[in-house]
Amino acid sequence: MLLRHYENIPALEVNYGTNIFGDADNYCSLSFSKYINRKSYWKAGVGYFEKSYEYTLSTNESPDLPESGVPIDKGDDKGMDFYMDGGYYRTLATNLKSIYWSVGIGGFIGTEYLRHPKKEYTFIVGPKLETELEIFILPRTAILARIQQHWNPLSIDRWNTVWNIGIKVLLY
Numbered sequence: 001m002l003l004r005h006y007e008n009i010p011a012l013e014v015n016y017g018t019n020i021f022g023d024a025d026n027y028c029s030l031s032f033s034k035y036i037n038r039k040s041y042w043k044a045g046v047g048y049f050e051k052s053y054e055y056t057l058s059t060n061e062s063p064d065l066p067e068s069g070v071p072i073d074k075g076d077d078k079g080m081d082f083y084m085d086g087g088y089y090r091t092l093a094t095n096l097k098s099i100y101w102s103v104g105i106g107g108f109i110g111t112e113y114l115r116h117p118k119k120e121y122t123f124i125v126g127p128k129l130e131t132e133l134e135i136f137i138l139p140r141t142a143i144l145a146r147i148q149q150h151w152n153p154l155s156i157d158r159w160n161t162v163w164n165i166g167i168k169v170l171l172y
Helices: none
Strands: 010-019 026-037 040-057 073-094 099-114 120-138 141-151 159-170
Touching: 010 040, 010 141, 026 073, 026 159, 040 099, 040 159, 073 120
Parallel strands: none
Antiparallel strands: 010 026, 010 159, 026 040, 040 073, 073 099, 099 120, 120 141, 141 159
C-alpha cells in the first residue's frame, strides 16, 4: 500500500531554481515536511537566494579614485540571502495516487549579505506564497515543481518570484 499524504508521514526535499523576472539568480533550499492529513502539510527549512543589484561608488568611498566627489565607479554584484522558512500547504487537486497540486502560505527570516559598495549584513523577514506540484515517480520519491513569491520590505529587491524543481523523499 502506498502511503502518500497520510497523517504524520514525514518527507525531506531539496530544490534548485532561479528568479523568473530579471537576472536568473540562483535559488536552493533544503526542507522537512510532515503531513497533517491527506489534504494538508507543513514544511520548514533553510534556503539560499542570490539577488543581482547595481551599485555606484563615489570618490569619497573609494581610496583608488580621485577626490572629485563625483560618482564615477559603477558596477553589478549579487547579494546573498540566507534564511529559514516555514509554511502551511493545502492540496487543491489530486488523483490520490501520484499527482498532488498544492498552494502554500508561509514566511521567512534571515540575513542578506552585500559586498558593494561596502560589506553589509541586513536582517530580512517577510511572507511568501507558493504553488507546488508533486509527481511521484517511485513509491517514496516525487519530483517537485514550484513557483514562489517572496516579499521582503528590508531587501535590496523587495519582490522575488522564483521557480524551482526538486526531489521529495518520504521518510517512512
